[in-house]
Amino acid sequence: MKQFKTESKKLLDLMINSIYTNKEIFLRELISNASDAEDKLYLKSLTDSDVKLDQDSLSIRITPDKDARTLTISDNGIGMTAKELERNLGTIAHSGSEEFKAANAEHQGDDVDIIGQFGVGFYSAFMVAKEVKVTTRACGEDVAHTWTSDGLEGYAIEDGQRDHCGTDIVLTLKDDVEGEGGEQGERYSRFLEEWTLKDLVRTYSNYVRHPIQMMVTKSRQKPKPEDAGDDYKPEYEDYTELETINSMTPIWKKSKADVTPEEYNEFYKSTFHDWEDPARTITFHAEGTLEYDALLFVPGKAPFDLYSKDYEKGLALYSSNVLIMEKCADLLPDYYNFVRGIVDSPDVSLNISRETLQQNRQLHAIANRIEKKVTSELEAMRDQDREAYEKFFESFGRGLKFGIYSSYGMKASELADLLLFWSARENKMVTLAEYAKAMPAGQKAVYYAAGDSRDRLAKMPVVKAALDHGFDVLLCTADVDEFTFQAMRQYTAKNLPKVYEDDAAREAVEKAVADGAEPELEDRTLDLKNVASGDVDFASEDEKKEAEEATKENEDLFKGMKDALGDKVTKVAVSARLTDAPAAITSEGPVSLEMERVMAAGPDADQAPKAQRVLELNAKHPVFAKLQAAEKDGDADKVKLYAGLLYDQALLVVGILPDDPVAFAQQVCELM
Structure with missing residues (x-):
């Protein structure tokens, strides 16, 4: 008995019990080694005229024997000499295939593809075998050699018998282990079953370039006897046939x-x-x-x-x-x-x-x-x-959006142009680039609205206001949309018509284009803005001025409404953008209403941050006149009632339930 040349017991135990986590891969390793051996022989035949080889004759054979409890993997490859057997199998982690690859690197790919690591993968056999016997005969030699080991202390090498060059690896499988104490046992005998072996080959080694063959059991109908009557029932018999069980060509x-x-x-x-x-x-x-x-x-x-x-x-x-x-x-x-x-x-x-x-x-x-x-x-x-x-985006778009959010916007340049959103103006899905190309010349932001329903978003006062001002709005209904835009912050639109702040320069360019010149293009960085955000400024300068004046004129009214609503809102003000709605809820700060809604549905709802809500009023709506009249009459109760109704109504429009739906219903009844 020879000892392994490395600290055998410790290293071998490590390899068998720690490195490999899946016992069934032993077959993959041994088949890969057999394939290497056949590729080596084929390469030798290309450079050595004494080696006569028909490449089609190369094959790998798997032979299970349930009675003897052995599994044999055979190849007709190059084989090993006694010295190579000693070096490759006597030294753990030595790889003959790796040496071969290094020495013949220029031939890799010429119908030769060495998989490598023979000296490592071979020892995975000890995960399932209590003894391994390797009988091999090198190409050009008249004698064979047998290497035997139980995988514990060492190995023995002696003369063996083999008619032709190649290698037979015979595994004597371990005994089956029954499960105890609720733990699953180990049935090593499954590696002798035809179906299991075929499945392992097709899973791990289906595309090895050489045929992997095994005798398989099949069934066929027996010939009908000549004297069989009309009531004869077909009879079947089992037979075995050598079958190639891998497809070889990927x-x-x-x-x-x-x-x-x-x-x-x-x-x-x-x-x-x-x-x-x-x-x-x-x-x-x-x-x-x-x-x-x-x-x-x-x-x-x-x-x-x-x-x-x-x-x-x-x-x-x-x-x-x-x-x-x-x-x-x-x-x-x-x-x-x-x-x-x-x-x-x-x-x-x-x-x-x-x-x-x-x-x-x-x-x-x-x-x-x-x-x-x-x-x-x-x-x-x-x-x-x-x-x-x-159709693809409907299934997988959420993941693309999350890719931008989870990377804190770092992946926006790669993914932004793959995103699709519903256009409120076009009534179809558009990309950010398509949105940008359809913008009015002076637009400086991409406007969007986020919520759980496209229909509800389209009816929101702030969305209708944006459309009335000539700006399209992207209607975002995925829970990740708002977070994605917050992570992106900006979008760079490519090849947009150049915007000229100077009227004379713009007119000169327009005249040149009319005369046949190519229009100048530019890349423009656009902010991404939620139309429900308090800092959205698509209103005209005149509209903003009117809103500021109305806010100053009604300071007492707004103070009374703010007192009535308490900490539900941060302020009450006149809106510069509302057209036909009496009021709207917007937000200030980094947390939008949609972000609040999504986070409130999460596991840490109690700790989720809240949006800083603003109640915006339409000073041109008839309801505003009612508010002014109540404040002028000193009717604080009516101001409080109106403030609560407008606030809860605005919440419902954006898809958020009032804090107290019962109280809201009672207020409506009181008003009626």
Whole structure:
């Protein structure tokens, strides 16, 4: 018995019990090693005329034996000499494949793709096996050698028997363990079941370039006997047949011209268990310092759990056609968590388990490229197929908005132009860029209203006032909209007609354009303003002056109304923007009415900040004359009644219930 050359027991115990968290990946590791061995033999045949090889003859065989409780993985690859066997398996964490890759780097990709890390992945077999026997015969040698170990202290190497070059790895599986004390047991015998083995191969090694074969049980109808009567019932028999259980050629490695849209759709639906075709298929290949293939899909419909805490984002990550991670979250930003797909790169740096990716610049580089590609594809969908994009945005737009909010506006430049909002004037969904292009020349802000109902927002006095002044308003009904705009603060509109403050300059340019000159364009930064905010100033200068004068003239009235309302409002004033409504509730400060409403529905409602409410009155409305008359008559009770009614009415208009609905109803009855 030879001892392992590294501190065997501690390192081996660490690898078996700590590094690998999923026992079933042992089969992936051993198949990857077998694939490496066959690629090495193929490469040797290209440079050594003595090696005669038909590439189609290369294959990997899986053989379960329930009676002997063994699982055998065989290949007809390059095999190992006694010295290589000693070096590769006698030294834990030594990788013959890694050495081979380094020595033959110029041949990688020439129908040869070494997966690597033989000396590490091999030891995952001890997670399920109590003994491992490796019988191997190197190409060009007449003798075979057998390596045997129980994975504890050491190993033994002796002469073995094998007719041709290649390697047989025989695992004697551990005994099944019954669960105790409510803990789940471990049934190692499942790795001898045909269905389990086929499922593991198709999950982890489906796209290994060499055929993975196994004898499988099938059923067929027996021939009908010649003397069978009319009441004969068909009889069936089981038989075994050698079957290739992996598909070998991944669809993402094929040229896009060689794959039909229907084939992409079927692959998406079968792989990601969706009933609908994807809304967009994205495929690209990167070469250079970093090589990888990517096949991405934008689903046609959001999964039911997309916005739940249990949803897991991520792309399937392959290394040389071998599944490394089913969902690699680092490849997608949170706002593109709906994207599904596959990335396959031989250049991704992996740690020794192949299960946990190191945080490396290769992975970040791939993620950055994927993000840019998804963004450009969504922009293309927005511009080329608006109907499809609006359907996409209905399902996934909330996540894009949240991406701006959660990044504190840092991602606004990448995501803002992907957003859609309902235009109160156009009665359709528009982008911020489309809103900006349709603005009047002097408009300096993007106006929006936020609430829970588009119909209610459209009827709000402040929205109607904006429309009456010629300004469009975006009606925002998603709970994240207000927070998104607060995080953005501003939007830079590109290529807008240049605004000239000087009348002479403007007239000169207008004349030049009339004579055929190209109009001058500019990028303009626009503030994002809630029309229910107290600092919105779309009223004309004359309207503002009238409002200021009316406020001064009615100071006593407003003081009485403020006293009646108490701390419900910060002030009462005349509005410069209302046209036909008697009153409106607006807000001052960083917290809007919509933000207050959303936060009040959250888990920390008691601690949620409140909006600083302002009751704005329309001095031209008949109700205002009633208020003036009550104040002039010294009827403080009537002023108090009117103030409460107007305040509660204004709240109802914006979708907020009065603090005391019963009292509001009683006040209406009193007035009647």
